[in-house]
Amino acid sequence: MNKLKKSLALIATLAIASTALVACGGSSSSDKPADTTKASDTTKGSETGEGNTTTTAANAEAPKIEFPDTGDKLSILSWTGDDLNVMIDCFTKNTDYKTDQVVWVPVGTNGGEAREKYATYFAGDGDADLLFLEADWILDYIDNDEYTAPLSKLGFTNDDFKGCYKYTVDIGTNQAGVLKGATWQCTPGAYFYRTDMAEKYLGVKTQSEMQDKVKDWDTFTATAKELQEKAGKKIAMADTLGGMWQVWQYNRSQAWTDKDDNLVIDDYCKKYAELAKEYYDKGYVTKEDQWQNGWYQIGQDESTLGYFFCTWCLGTGSMLSNAEGGVKMKDKLDENGNPMKDEKGNKIQEIDFTEDGKVQPLNKDIWGKYDICNGPSGWAWGGTWFAASPKCDNGTLAHDFVKFFTVDPVTMEKYALQKSEFVNSPTVMKKIVDDKSNHNELLASGDQFAILYDAASKIDMTGKITKFDSQIKNEFNDAVTKFVKGDIKDYDAMIEQFKDKASKIAGLHVD
Amino acid sequence: MATAAQRRIKSVSYAKYGYIFTAPFFIVYFIFMLYPLIQTFILAFYGNGESNKLHEAGTCIHNFVGTSNFRAILLGGEDRASRAIHKEFFHYFGNTLIIWIGNFIPQICLSLLLAVWFTDLRVKMPGKGFFKVVMYMPNIITAASVAALFMSLCGNSKYSVLNNFLLNHNYIDEAVQFATNKWSSRIIVMFIQIWMWFGNTMIMLMSGIQGINESLFEAAEIDGANSRQTFWRITFPLLKTIMVYTLLTSMIGGLQMFDIPYMFHTGNIINEHIATVAIFIYDFFHKDYLHPSYGYSAAASVVLFVITAILGALVFYVQRDKDAIELRKKRKAARKEAQRKAARGGGLGL
Structure with a gap:
């Protein structure tokens, strides 16, 4: 042994x-x-x-990996294999580790489920080395030493992550100031619009012309009005209320609570609620819901000019690709030629590539017609972090894996190009933008990174993160949605209901 | 000889096999039914949250808090959290009643009508068996599938079947939010409940009707009663017991209604016009899983239990057999009268 x-x-x-x-x-x-x-x-x-x-000098104070190397496999808990399978592929291709040394342990089928099931998983004696945590609820886990260990135990110092986007480090740091989470991705978002519609109705030909039309919310509103007048029908500018909310939730000027855990309700709340109401009533945003089929259909039948999407919405088979009509899919088969099924018994699908490795778009009229511009403000959407489990028994391997995707620029670039991922390093992304080595056939301009690189630099979360964020944001968005749809009469009643709901959050003080 | 036989009978006791064979049921019952039941009652008197304070500083699930959970739910309180909980509970309780009544009355009428038709000897309906099976069918489909089905039929999206139809025929200008509007969502949930359960109720009522002595119907027919008279004078009164049973089971089920109202929504927002008490209970211990509010959940369960018990007792009281009680009273009075007479007679005799 x-x-x-x-x-x-x-x-x-x-x-x-x-x-x-x-x-x-x-x-x-x-x-x-x-x-x-x-x-x-x-x-x-x-x-x-x-x-x-x-x-040697630089590494003199580097902490040692405190975990043993007794385990045989690196077990990574995650609710999805979308990222992890590509990661394992990329990692084993570029190192000497074998594919069977890194395994994905599926826990739940989406982030929300995983959030609950991790706690149960840890209560058992299942193997766990690393786990995936989502931005919304990462604090639940990194605040708890039973579930996560500091990254210093994996042999990292805070300096190792100096090259990352600062806001990702902020989110990966717990309330006590200990760095426990590191992410491979930065998830800035932008505005994606139909180039053909923009030209037909607004006379916009280039990305920068479009950006001028949506550079802030006032301009955005004016353009929405112009669009409906020129088109002579109800066309929305924003895809869904959910999409607008994603942009707004990253643009608070202060945290949701003060230092004594009192809920802070400020102008921002009123501004967003009223803007959302105006947009909904005037049809500047569609009445569809995110994540439903209608969300993708509005992109094809001129119901909306554009969408708010972020980095992980732009791959093949993802949201943007669905909004452009989707690609031909087929059942995924196992070695014996039988269709593979997921936990719930649904058939797993995969993209049906042609023989020369090309996707087959279903709606050729719209495929590749979208393009990207920064939109009214900088924002980010979600993102997933690595954290080490206190049970980790593959210290070296876990260290190498995390380092491969979050610290080492050479390997990060490889991953960025393989997955078309916006990796968590300005240096790497700058290089890719300068080299023009990325090509995305979904976009008319062929590249999203140049714009997103700019957007990423605008994200600032310093001092705005609290442990109540995900719950408060859910309740607020919930209340706004009801207000917008007419379920709640006025803004004051909405705030009252928001406060009522928020008062149930453990530990939060609401007046 | 006899002693040997006696000895053998004494030594072979089959009782223990009885105990062994029934043991699994009792073990499972005690662990999974009785213990949780008692534990729910106990938890109702304990605090909320893993380590703190939902609204009272320092209470957690390990602290005995007396009746404060009940007070918050039933009476509200000084602080916002208690008031919010109080308001929400009664709001959801109202929803539960509205949805239950709105689905029970049409459902029982429909089921009764169909049950009478299917059992009437004079109505010669072809394919009775087929219809019975088809009408029972919705009950077999899982609630999740039904909710998903109705979401695509009458959801908020303008691409849902109903909206699409109305838009295409210019009845409306833009998509109606059927799944989130107050009354449309309630009516949809009521309709789903009716659709899922009328077959079940119908079969139960049919068995009740078939249990009525055939000769009564024949006698009525000979006496020249029409179908309406037969129904109101014979079928309906004799069906009372099974109706009470249906009412009770439906009420218990209705007050605990969870699956359809919970699943009939998009995104993360549970529609609060159709949220029921069961959703209130589920939400409290589940939504914030790191700080589960077992106290409120348990207290709400106990309140629901008491309400169900009271309503159940009420149904029994209203539907009690008045004739039998009257008869018993008369008998009692007669007996007393006889005794008195006997006593008086005895006195006279002396």
């Missing part, structure tokens, strides 16, 4: 060292030597190649 472990560690070291050497030909070099030393830490002086001298 010991021998096996040693040789595994040696192989791992050599693998990482060799990728470091390969990458040395490139431009960036600050991070690679750290790789080798960290690996040598764990293998206790096995050969590491050159590059040591420059980094």
Whole structure:
């Protein structure tokens, strides 16, 4: 056993060292030597190649990985394989680890379910090394030492994440100021519009012309009015109330509570509620709901000019692709040719690629007609974080995995291009934008990263995160939706109901 | 000889096999039914939240809080949280009653009508068996599927069947929010409940009608009674017991109604016009899973239990057999009278 472990560690070291050497030909070099030393830490002086001298000093205070290496497989808890399967593929392709060394442990079928089921999972004796946590409820878990361990135990310092977007580090830090979550993605959002409609009704030809028409909410409203007048029919500018809310919820000027956990209701609440009401009544936003079939249909029948989408809505088979009519799908088959089914017994579908690896759009009239512009304000939507389980028994492997996707710019770039993901590093994203190495056939301009790179820099969450956020936001949005749909008569009644509901949140003080 | 036989009878006792075979039921019953039942009553007197304070600082599920959960639910209180809980409980309780009454009355009428038709000897309906099966069918479909089905038939989306139809024929200008508007959503839920349960009720009423002595109907026919008279004078009075049973089971089920109202919504927002007491209970211990408010949930369950028990008793009281009581009273009086007479007679005799 010991021998096996040693040789595994040696192989791992050599693998990482060799990728470091390969990458040395490139431009960036600050991070690679750290790789080798960290690996040598764990293998206790096995050969590491050159590059040591420059980094020993920088790594002198680097914490050691405190988890043992006794486990045989890295178990990652997640509710979805969408990201993780590509990650495992990318990770094993670019390191010496084998595909069967990293396994996905499915917990629940969506983020909300996972949120509940993790606690149950931890009560049992199932293996857990890393877990995925969603932005909305990450604090529930990183505030609790039973479920998550500090990243320093995985051998990371806060400095390792200096190259990440700051707001992602803010969200990954718990109330006590301990960094427990790291994410591979940054999820800025933007406004996506139909280029053909924009040209027909608004005479807009370029992305920057469109941006001028939606640069802030006043302009956005004016354009919405103009659009309906010129088109002579009810066309919305925003897809759904849910979409508008995603933009607004990232744009508060202060946190939802003060330092004594009192609920703060400010002008923002009134501004949003009234804007939403106006938009709904005048048809500047459609009456469809997010995540329902209608959400995608409005993009095709000229019900709306555009959508609020973010980075993870833009891949093949995702939301934007559905809004453009979707692509041909087929049942996913197992080795024996039988259709595969998920936990609930539904058939799993996959994209039906042509022989030369192309997707087959179902609505050729709209496919590729959308394009991107920044929209009225900077915002982000969701995102998923890694955290280490206190039960982690694959310290080195877990360290390498997290590092691969969140710290090391070379491997992060590889992942960004493989998954068309906006990775959590301005440096890497800048390089991709400058190299123009990304191509997205869903967009008329062919690239989303140039605009999103700009949008990401505007996200600022410093001092605005509280442990009540997800609950407060749900209740507020709930109340606004009822107000907008006419269920609640006026704004004051809405605030009253919002306060009533919020008063049930444990620990929150509502006057 | 006899002693040996006696001995053998004594030594072979089959009683223990009886206990062994029935044990699994009792073990399961005690663990999964009786214990949780008692525990619910106990929890109703304990606090809320894992480590704090839903509204009273320092209480958690391990603290005995007396009747404060009940007070909050039934009477409200000084603080906003208690008032909100109070308001919400009665709002949801009202919804429950409205939806239950709105589905029970049409349902029982429809079921009764169909049951009479199906059992009437004079109505020669072809394919009775087929209709019975088809009408029972909705009861077999899971509530989740039914909710999803109706969501796509009459949801909020302008692409849902009903909205699409109305829009295409220019009856409306834009999509009606059927699934979230107050009365449309309630009517839809009532309709779903009727649609799902009328077959079940019909079968029960049919068995009740078939239990009535055939000769009564024949006698009525010979005496020249028409169908209406037969129904009101014979079928209906004799069906009373089974009707009371239907009413009771439906009421208990109706007050605990959960699945359709809970699942008939889009997104994360439960429509509060159709939210029932069961949803109130579920929400409290489930929504904020890290701070489950078991106290309020349990207290609400107990309140619901008491209400159900009272309503049940009321139904029994109203539907009690007055003739039998009258008869018993008369008998009692007669007996007393006889005793008195006997006593007086005895006195005279002396």
